[in-house]
Amino acid sequence: MSMRKEATRTWKLSGPIILGELTQIALGIIDNIMVGAISYRHLAAAALVISVINIPFVLGIGMTMSVSQTVSMAHGRKDGFRVSHYLYNGFIVCTLLAVIIAVVLAMSKGILFHLGQDPEVARLAAPFLELMAWSTIPMLMFIALKQFTDGLERTRTAMLLSFFALPINIFLNWLLIFGNWGFPRLELIGAGIGTLITRILILIVFIIVLNKHRIFRRYLALGRNQWKLKIATIKELLYIGIPSSLQVSLESGAFAVSAILIGTLGAVQLAAHQIAISCATIAFMVSWGLAQGGSIRVSNAWGRNNWKEISAIGKSTLGSAVIYGICGALVFILFRNELPKAFGKNKEVLSLAALLMVYAAIFQISDATQAVGAGISRGIKDVKIPTLFIAIAYWVVGIPLGCLMAFHFKMGAPGMWIGFVGGLTFSSISLNRRFFRKLKAQGH
Secondary structure: HHHHHHHHHHHHHHHHHHHHHHHHHHHHHHHHHHHHHOHHHHHHHHHHHHHHHHHHHHHHHHHHHHHHHHHHHHHHHHHHHHHHHHHHHHHHHHHHHHHHHHHHHHHHHHHHHHOOHHHHHHHHHHHHHHHHHHHHHHEEEEEHHHHHHHOOOOOHHHHHHHHHHHHHHHHHHHHHHOOOHOOOOOOHHHHHHHHHHHHHHHHHHHHHHHOOOEEEEEEEOOHHOOOOOHHHHHHHHHHHHHHHHHHHHHHHHHHHHHHHHHHHOOOOHOOOOOOOHHHHHHHHHHHHHHHHHHHHHHHHHHOOHHHHHHHHHHHHHHHHHHHHHHHHHHHHHHOOOOOHHHHHOOHHHHHHHHHHHHHHOHHHHHHHHHHHHHHHHHHHOOOHHHHHHHHHHHHHHHHHHHHHHHOOOOOOOOHHHHHHHHHHHHHHHHHHHHHHHHHHHOOO
């Protein structure tokens, strides 16, 4: 009953996070579906940009995690002054990083023509990359504020704002991609403009909400004394943020590099990969949200030095991940032929995507449990060794295995997905084994 109770509490906290993350992912999926209606080359171009932009973008997301971790720890100790202090310092650090990421990406769009991709795909992708680069600034600022509200275990605020963004993005895409209501038909560029406008709008609304909401407003009111940059605080944020950034960027980077490698095999294979990885990403957002919820609760208990509660939260969250992974695998197997049809009509692309969905089903349990393993470890501020495990999982096991199967054994895109299975399995086993060793050392 205790495990069930803890699992229920974690799901209750994670639910709005999951829905918010799914909504954000849905924005990208909607872009893919709408540009995919133009041609599969437009879809491949979107996939190429997402692959290139993903590594630095998730690097920024990893840094924002330091905000939720420190805020949650201070909240567990009932120290409102430190909550306000961590909010300010964390937001400034994340904003500066967002600007650096955007500038680097915007200046690097020429790299698209040197990755061995279809020339037409690269041509379509270049202006889209520049627009998506600038949109990372408002998005990472939004996520930093979201981590603040999540750290206070008020997860519904960001979720509602993410829902608000969805119809706005769809409407802007409808206007700008297809040229409706007299607007110019901008196709892929229109999708980029729509995303940029949407992200700016939800950031502005979020800032207004924080200033008006009675719970968040009181932490902002403490800013007169607490909103000062301190080297010690920045170091504390970086201690959590840098390894967290490396963890998510090592994983996302592996998937991004895999997509680029698959792109060298042709636009059809890349388009099929983008369809399957989009479906897998939707499924992963549930695991990601569950991991964040578990991490926040563990961090709160860690702030009170309550290892009994940490043990219960960790075990129940991992159990939830296993159950969810099994359910996800069944859905992918049963609907492997139907889900890809939402992304286009090219029969060759759909056939290959259906095959890749089988591999996605195989790694669902590993994907869910490795996300949770990293999250609950982060909750007890164990970040350095888990980062090493993740590096080995994707860059020593996953990518080399995928390349071996894809290129040496001529399996193509399915070969790269075998690498995903191997990397995720290693990551899951190593991360969770370390967490339980930590519990055992504390007598749990």
